[in-house]
């Protein structure tokens with residue numbers, strides 16, 4: 001059975017982008033078709049300025065939301081990255097296989113380090129080495145496929161390169177993974193700034209639908225989405241990104257096709273209204289289940305404890321082999 005690994009960073013509240021771009025497919029497809037591991041990758045949340053209590057709270061909330069969204073601990077392994085030491089252990093080996101040039105070329109590093117410098121913050125070294133840890137996350141489990149949004153493609157490519165290089169230099173240890181993307185909504189854009197992705201770490205919450213937003217908040221955010229200067233509803237991601245984004249979201253929420261849906265609407269207002277209602281209905285069960293689970297933290301703790309134990313059992317022999325192969 002093929003092995004799948006994917007993760008989510010507890011750097012903010014989970015968004016509609018996380019759900020449509022990643023989590024929904026983990027729930028509906030991946031956990032049924034593969035031996036799948038899903039991790040709240042909390043070590044990655046420390047690469048930028050962070051508040052310890054907030055990271056801890058958000059990790060827990062993210063794990064609870066993954067379960068609320070439908071990940072079933074009977075079918076897949078759900079765990080918190082820092083509970084399994086093998087990630088950090090293997091990350092160091094990855095840093096010894098990667099080059100600094102490779103790390104500096106990563107688009108996300110360039111963007112995030114620029115943003116940090118612009119706001120007068122220092123750039124943590126871990127922001128640069130982030131892809132080495134992400135490679136370790138993936139490779140530690142002999143992963144075949146990494147289902148992610150398109151923004152993560154470059155990092156998964158690097159994990160592939162490092163696996164190939166390690167195997168070539170030190171003998172075959174790692175499976176060479178590949179990224180897979182959902183067909184629609186691989187990239188949900190910010191409602192107020194449809195040329196940048198809806199990211200949970202962005203400051204401006206007005207363009208971001210959070211999974212735990214109540215129905216009225218979801219409606220308000222979508223009704224206020226920035227559209228384009230034209231009037232016709234056409235699907236054109238370049239010329240009319242705001243409308244295309246709404247069509248993508250509506251299509252993803254209802255199982256339709258964005259280009260076909262464009263022909264159905266005569267005004268931006270009705271498109272927004274239907275999109276808002278579709279998203280409200282999509283998120284309702286997740287929010288309800290989250291409230292139930294959050295009321296029973298011991299149950300969530302137990303799922304995460306068992307998940308970490310299972311993950312450790314898979315990663316440890318492989319990481320031990322890598323240590324031996326590299327000469328330790």
Ligand code: ADP
Nearest residue numbers: 008009017018021022148149186187188198200
């Ligand atoms: P974020 O960018 O919100 O911090 P993460 O890096 O934690 O998200 O990514 C979790 C998963 O969600 C990844 O698979 C990522 O590709 C996906 N994802 C994040 N934002 C979006 C988006 N706006 N559209 C589609 N997928 C997204």
